[in-house]
């Protein structure tokens with residue numbers, strides 16, 4: 001029998017609400033405690049989700065002995081210090097994407113978790129959705145033959161809000177870390193390696209963060225990926241994986257519920273695999289399964305892969321001479 005897992009949520013913003021909604025469909029999950037540094041936010045969050053332990057600071061949350069694992073839902077710039085706080089108080093962590101601002105911070109967190117024998121995982125929720133689980137099975141079976149090319153764009157048009165997390169460099173703003181990470185992580189997942197050659201270009205807006213960027217990746221044996229992201233443009237979120245036997249189209253690739261398969265000489269086929277609730281329940285379930293099994297990381301989103309993805313994003317930013325304050 002699996003043990004009930006008691007969750008704590010650190011930071012009560014937009015994504016924290018969706019995550020908490022997802023927890024509701026997991027019978028062995030309890031939302032035990034929430035913490036917010038913004039006046040009144042933890043109280044109203046707690047009321048919405050019926051949480052009994054409500055804190056106005058993160059220190060009290062990490063000291064609560066009944067909390068089994070903490071989900072970090074603050075803006076990118078805080079992930080490193082928040083995760084470190086949890087790990088230093090013996091709390092396992094699920095940390096929102098991007099894991100950290102850069103690979104140095106990621107390496108430090110991974111080292112701390114391993115030294116303290118604590119579970120740690122990047123909340124790249126896409127990987128745990130049933131459609132993506134099926135897609136990986138297809139690829140492992142070689143349904144597409146050899147994968148040769150991957151294409152995906154992730155753009156959401158947002159109004160310029162200089163102080164908000166999408167445009168504010170102090171909060172880790174910019175399209176790459178927020179949105180570009182999805183196609184980059186997807187490419188890492190399907191090729192099971194990092195690119196050996198990276199070409200890119202980026203456009204910076206008035207708050208001096210990347211508002212539009214594109215990346216061309218090449219891999220050891222000639223495979224390629226063409227990716228882009230923008231926080232100022234509406235883009236279709238359709239990904240395509242092209243293999244020697246055909247291709248797979250994945251509409252809304254970061255949270256898909258169907259795939260379209262076209263194999264050479266055959267009719268197009270749509271495979272529908274919807275997800276339940278908000279979809280964040282699947283990554284939470286993975287964390288709970290791993291904790292119950294006494295494991296320290298996930299095989300689906302391993303820490304070494306998270307680190308490689310951070311390194312790829314570091315390379316991209318170095319090509320654009322783009323650093324965050326304090327880096």
Ligand SMILES: NC(=O)c1ccc[n+]([C@@H]2O[C@H](COP(=O)([O-])OP(=O)(O)OC[C@H]3O[C@@H](n4cnc5c(N)ncnc54)[C@H](OP(=O)(O)O)[C@@H]3O)[C@@H](O)[C@H]2O)c1
Pocket residue numbers: 010011012013014015016035036037038041073074075076096097098123125165171178
């Ligand atoms: N997996 C996904 O689908 C998904 C979707 C959206 C976002 N995310 C990730 O989740 C994280 C949070 O995103 P969000 O949209 O939820 O952000 P948000 O609502 O803007 O903020 C989340 C929390 O961060 C803290 N925060 C925000 N602005 C701050 C500021 N100026 N100064 C100090 N603290 C501040 C606050 O924590 P307190 O409550 O403690 O005050 C806030 O509640 C980001 O890293 C993002 O990449 C993931």
